[in-house]
Amino acid sequence: MKTPMRMLLAGSMLAIPAQAFAAPVDVTLWHMEQPPHRVERIQMLIDEFNAANPDITVSQEPQNWGEIYAKAPAALATGTGPDMLFAIPDFAPILKEMGALTSVADFVSELDADHDFVDSTVEAYSYDDGVWAVPLYNMTLNLWYRKSVFEEAGISVPTSWDEWRAAAETLTADGRFGMGLPANKQLYTDQTVYSVMVNGGASELYNADGTLRFDNPETVAAYDFYNSMMEFSPPDATSWTWGEAEACFASASCGMVMQFTVISTYENQAEGDAADLGVAAIPTRDGSDDNATIAYANAVMLLSQEDAEREASKAFIRFLLEPENYGRFLNMEPGLFMPVTADGAEAESFWNDPVVQEYRDQIETVIANGQNGRLFGFTSGRVFPAIAAISAQNVLAETLQSVVVSDMEPAEAVTAGQARMEDLSR
Amino acid sequence: MKRTLGWNLALAAGLGFFVALVGLPFWWVVSGSFKLPREIIARVPTMFPQSFTWQHYDKLLSSSDYGTYLVNSLFVSGLSAVLTLLLAIPAGYAFFRLEFRGRETWYRVILLAYAFPSIVVLIPLFTMFAKAGLVDTRLALIIVNVAFALPFAIWMLRSFFGSIPREIEEAARLDGGPPLTVLRRIMIPLTAPGIAAVAIFAFVTSWTEYVFASVMILSDAKRTIPVGFSGIIGQYQVDWGLLLAGASLAILPVVIVFALIGRWFVTGLTEGAVK
Numbered sequence: 001m002k003t004p005m006r007m008l009l010a011g012s013m014l015a016i017p018a019q020a021f022a023a024p025v026d027v028t029l030w031h032m033e034q035p036p037h038r039v040e041r042i043q044m045l046i047d048e049f050n051a052a053n054p055d056i057t058v059s060q061e062p063q064n065w066g067e068i069y070a071k072a073p074a075a076l077a078t079g080t081g082p083d084m085l086f087a088i089p090d091f092a093p094i095l096k097e098m099g100a101l102t103s104v105a106d107f108v109s110e111l112d113a114d115h116d117f118v119d120s121t122v123e124a125y126s127y128d129d130g131v132w133a134v135p136l137y138n139m140t141l142n143l144w145y146r147k148s149v150f151e152e153a154g155i156s157v158p159t160s161w162d163e164w165r166a167a168a169e170t171l172t173a174d175g176r177f178g179m180g181l182p183a184n185k186q187l188y189t190d191q192t193v194y195s196v197m198v199n200g201g202a203s204e205l206y207n208a209d210g211t212l213r214f215d216n217p218e219t220v221a222a223y224d225f226y227n228s229m230m231e232f233s234p235p236d237a238t239s240w241t242w243g244e245a246e247a248c249f250a251s252a253s254c255g256m257v258m259q260f261t262v263i264s265t266y267e268n269q270a271e272g273d274a275a276d277l278g279v280a281a282i283p284t285r286d287g288s289d290d291n292a293t294i295a296y297a298n299a300v301m302l303l304s305q306e307d308a309e310r311e312a313s314k315a316f317i318r319f320l321l322e323p324e325n326y327g328r329f330l331n332m333e334p335g336l337f338m339p340v341t342a343d344g345a346e347a348e349s350f351w352n353d354p355v356v357q358e359y360r361d362q363i364e365t366v367i368a369n370g371q372n373g374r375l376f377g378f379t380s381g382r383v384f385p386a387i388a389a390i391s392a393q394n395v396l397a398e399t400l401q402s403v404v405v406s407d408m409e410p411a412e413a414v415t416a417g418q419a420r421m422e423d424l425s426r
Numbered sequence: 427m428k429r430t431l432g433w434n435l436a437l438a439a440g441l442g443f444f445v446a447l448v449g450l451p452f453w454w455v456v457s458g459s460f461k462l463p464r465e466i467i468a469r470v471p472t473m474f475p476q477s478f479t480w481q482h483y484d485k486l487l488s489s490s491d492y493g494t495y496l497v498n499s500l501f502v503s504g505l506s507a508v509l510t511l512l513l514a515i516p517a518g519y520a521f522f523r524l525e526f527r528g529r530e531t532w533y534r535v536i537l538l539a540y541a542f543p544s545i546v547v548l549i550p551l552f553t554m555f556a557k558a559g560l561v562d563t564r565l566a567l568i569i570v571n572v573a574f575a576l577p578f579a580i581w582m583l584r585s586f587f588g589s590i591p592r593e594i595e596e597a598a599r600l601d602g603g604p605p606l607t608v609l610r611r612i613m614i615p616l617t618a619p620g621i622a623a624v625a626i627f628a629f630v631t632s633w634t635e636y637v638f639a640s641v642m643i644l645s646d647a648k649r650t651i652p653v654g655f656s657g658i659i660g661q662y663q664v665d666w667g668l669l670l671a672g673a674s675l676a677i678l679p680v681v682i683v684f685a686l687i688g689r690w691f692v693t694g695l696t697e698g699a700v701k
Contacts, residue, residue, distance in 0.1 A: 034657030035665070036490035039646075064657050067640040074549055078556030080644060139662075175469065243664030251467040264663050269463035336662060 024057045025312040027304065030072070030082040033332060034062040041332035049319045056312040069094065069392060076100050076303065083304040084313045088296050089124040089378045090391035092132045097385055100303055103130030107302075107314055115321050116342035120373055121297035127383035133299035134317055137330055137337040140295045140370040141195045144249060145256045145278045153255075157280045160287030161200070161225050168232035171255030178232035180254030182240035183404040189240075189397035191294050192258045194376045197222040197396075198292040200285040203374050205390075205421075206382040212425070215418035221285065223410040227403045238405055258282065261366070263335030263359050279362045281369045295373020297340060323347035335359055338367050386425035395420050452677075459483070459670035466666045482667035483675070486658075492672060494647060495654030500679060502564050502639075502650055503632035506571035510579050510628035511621060513572065518583030519609050523595075533584070540577040544570075544637050552641060562644040570642070571632040579624045586620030587613055622687045629683055651676050 033042065039062050046058045061082065063071065068085075072095065075081040081100075095101050108122060108131045121135035143158075150156065153171055158164035168178030182189045197203065202218035230237070234248060248254035249262050250270035266272040281291035300317060304310050320329050321341060327349025330337045334355035339345040345367060350356065356363055376396065377387030399417035402408040408416070429437075458466055462477040486492050520526075521533050551570065552561065560566040590613060598612045614621065636652045643649050649657075655676060659669045 032661075035660040035663075036658060040489070061645050062657060063644075064640065064653070065661060066656070070549070071641045071644075074552045074641065075561075075644065078553055078561065080556055080561050242662045243660075243666075246663060247467045247666065251469045253469045260662055265467075269467055269666065271464055333663070 024055050025308045026057045026059070027083040027309050027312045027316065029058060029060045029084045029086075029300075029316070030063050030068075031060065031086040032063050032065045032068060033086070034064060035333075038332040041328065045320065045325060045329055046316075048325070049316055052319075053315060056315060058312075058316050073098055073100075081303055083302070083309045084316070085301050085303055086136070087125075087133050087299050087301050089299075089375055090388050092125055092299070092301060093383075093385045093388040095301060095303070096128070096132050097388075101130075101132045101301055102305075103132065104134055104302055105131040107317075108134055111318070111321060111341075115323075115344065118297075118340050118342075118371070120295065121299075121340040123381065124297045124375055124378045125299055127381065133301045135297045135299045135340040136317075136320070137298050138295055138340050138370050138373065139260045139298065139337065140293050140366060140373050141191055141258050141260060141282065142293065142366055142369050143256055143280045143282050144259055144262045145280070146252070146272075146276050147278045148276050149252070149255055150278065157278065158283045159289070160283055161285050163287065164283045165225070165228060165232075168229055168256065172232045176253060176255055177234050177248070178255045179229050180240075180245045180248040180257040181226065181229055181233045181237060182245060183230060183233075183238045183397075183400055184240050185394050185397045185401050186241055187394060187397075188242050188245070189400055190376070190391070190394050193222070193226060193396045193400050194374075195258060195282050195294045196226050197376075198294065198374050199282050200225070203292065203376075203379055204382065205377050205379075205387070206384060208380075208382060210382070210384050212418050212421050214421055215414050220411045220414050223400065223403055223414055225285075226400060227410060230404050238401070261335040263355065263362065264333065267355060267358075274358045274362075277359065277362055279365045279369075281365075290372075291369065292372040292374055293369055295370055295375060297373075297375070298337075324349050326350065327352070331356060335363060335366075338363075338370055384425075386421075389424040390421050393420075393424055395424070455670050456674045459667065459674045461667070463667050466670070482671035485665075486668055486671045486675070490658050490668075491646060491649075491654060492651075492658065492675070495649050495651045496675070496679075498564060498648060498654075499633060499651040502567045502571065503629050503679075506568050506575065506632040507625050507628040509568065509572045510575045511625055514576055514579035514583050514624060515614065515621065516609070517576075517580045519587055519605075519613060521580065521584045522587040523605065533581070536577040537581055538577075540574070540581075544574065548637060548641060551638075555642065561642060562648060564643075564648055566642045567632075567635070567639055567650065570638045571628070571635055574635075575628040575631050579628060582624050582627070583617070583620060586617040589620075590616050626683060626687065630680055633680060 029046075031042065033039065039060070042060055046060060050057055069091065072081060072085060076095070076098065085095075087095075092101065108117070111117070111134065112122070117135055118138065121138055122131060125131055125133045125135070145157070149171065150167075155167045155170055158167045164179075171178035182192055197219060200218050200222040202216065202222050205212060205214055207213045234253070236244070242259065245254070245257045246259055246262050246265050249257040249259070250265045250272070263277070266277055267274070282293050284291055302310055302313050304313060319325060321344070323343045324347070326339065326341070326344045327347040330339060330344070330350055331353040334353050339347070339350060344350060351360070377383065377391065395417055398420065399413050402413035402416060403410050457475050459482055460478050460480070461472070461475045462479050465472060465475065465477050521529060555561050555566050560569070594616070595608060595612060598608045603611065634652060635650070639650045640653045643653065646654070655672045658672060659665060
């Protein structure tokens with residue numbers, strides 16, 4: 001009897017740790033990079049990570065930006081949410097207000113020591129005594145043009161608003177529009193409007209005390225200038241999103257566009273010459289070289305409240321930010337996603353991609369433009385939760401529509417825009 | 427009364443206008459899906475393709491989960507249509523034939539459910555389904571689709587039952603047929619065109635449903651065409667060829683369903699309209 005009992009006991013002793021520790025920790029990543037080639041690239045990295053970390057299993061579930069604002073809170077409230085979720089700065093406050101986020105300040109400090117984050121990307125998630133997401137990649141709006149078209153028209157790259165308008169006017173000829181600018185009540189228009197505002201001295205939406213300062217002469221001047229440029233934009237631009245603007249440029253119907261990138265479409269659909277593609281900083285009001293642009297520091301939020309899942313998520317993020325992996329992660333869409341770390345910006349894995357090599361000059365310019373990246377409502381540490389509602393309602397774009405579509409005077413529209421922001425902030 | 431030449435010309439012009447209005451976008455999408463990318467985005471669009479390629483379809487089916495989305499949509503829409511019919515036929519017949527208290531009131535009340543904006547109930551339904559373990563299941567979509575298609579289906583079918591001459595039904599009942607037998611043997615065969623119309627209505631409604639499918643389904647492998655496809659085409663960068671190929675393929679099952687039972691559909695609509 002004794003031997004079988006001992007064997008049973010010994011067996012059970014062995015079995016307990018096996019059940020407690022051998023089962024891999026499953027973590028789910030939700031991201032909004034749905035095009036198949038991006039999903040494939042992320043899966044490739046996940047597979048490598050899972051193979052190197054048999055105690056962790058990461059899986060991905062691509063989601064859509066269109067629904068995530070409603071879907072993520074609902075899923076988290078019912079316990080069906082992910083462990084990691086990609087974010088942009090104005091999405092994070094929504095989940096933070098729900099109590100779904102725990103500060104990752106210590107983790108970001110650790111990663112910063114290893115990789116050196118671009119400061120503005122961390123700042124976008126730093127408020128209320130915490131850091132609420134880990135920056136992953138940057139997207140900045142730039143001015144894209146064709147060098148040959150500029151040469152043919154005898155114009156140089158504009159640096160001031162006056163030059164920009166003159167260039168658009170010159171390029172508007174023979175069925176071509178000088179400047180493709182959107183005026184839709186949509187995020188793309190928010191981005192282009194703010195990129196003009198930020199170069200006209202109107203980068204701050206808030207005063208330091210949290211009151212709104214949208215209604216000021218600089219903002220009015222920016223809207224006035226933007227409206228004057230609409231004369232050189234296609235008539236359907238009032239319903240444009242990113243795709244239409246990019247197609248307008250790719251087909252050479254637009255002389256210039258403001259975009260995060262046009263490289264992929266220019267290369268694959270327009271079969272353009274890399275040497276002919278020009279990119280520049282967005283012109284400033286007075287022609288100074290203090291150019292700025294809108295920058296979206298995309299990041300990942302850690303949502304799991306369980307230690308094991310949280311640690312597993314951190315391990316995966318560490319893996320992604322390692323220079324040998326990070327470039328491959330960014331190049332899921334070559335030319336669109338820019339590094340947020342110093343070692344990432346020098347990583348061979350980033351620069352070795354064939355498309356990145358072909359468009360190296362343009363990408364270096366995009367990275368340089370991103371150094372002075374700003375995002376409305378997330379500047380100078382003046383971050384207030386109401387910005388999420390203002391952003392979700394596209395108030396910057398709505399104000400532009402009042403000017404462009406409803407023929408309202410810019411000053412009147414900006415005053416109405418601030419009133420709308422105040423309503424949404426209540 | 428003989429129509430004048432002017433009338434005929436005006437009718438033909440009017441007809442041509444509406445055919446072009448409906449047909450041209452379809453032609454644009456389908457023909458564009460076979461063009462090379464450069465031609466798709468050309469500054470001057472071409473009505474007839476100057477190039478031909480399968481590359482967009484090849485990319486769509488080989489490098490995306492479009493096939494999975496298609497199968498999911500067929501499963502959800504097919505089952506939603508069948509369940510809608512199974513519930514709407516007896517309910518429509520009951521509203522037509524059975525005498526019960528508040529029949530007319532209930533008949534009008536159920537239509538209110540059809541007029542209810544789905545977005546209003548989205549989050550409460552999500553919470554309920556999460557408690558029932560139905561989130562991220564195709565069953566959740568089927569339940570929602572049936573719930574939203576059922577009121578209009580019942581309303582339509584009652585009209586179709588009402589178009590059957592009363593004498594035919596009475597003759598069957600005099601022969602001793604109980605209501606269910608009369609329904610199965612007499613009424614259903616006679617209202618087959620109407621049932622086909624309701625089936626197509628339920629199928630197409632489910633096929634194009636986006637709001638619930640986008641929120642209730644969490645995993646990629648269970649997505650339906652409208653939601654899965656919107657992700658494939660991208661946000662910042664649009665692959666126009668992929669978009670056109672996906673849109674062309676997405677309408678194919680609906681075209682096939684119409685081709686198979688379309689004649690019944692038209693007959694059914696006419697019979698339902700003229701009592």
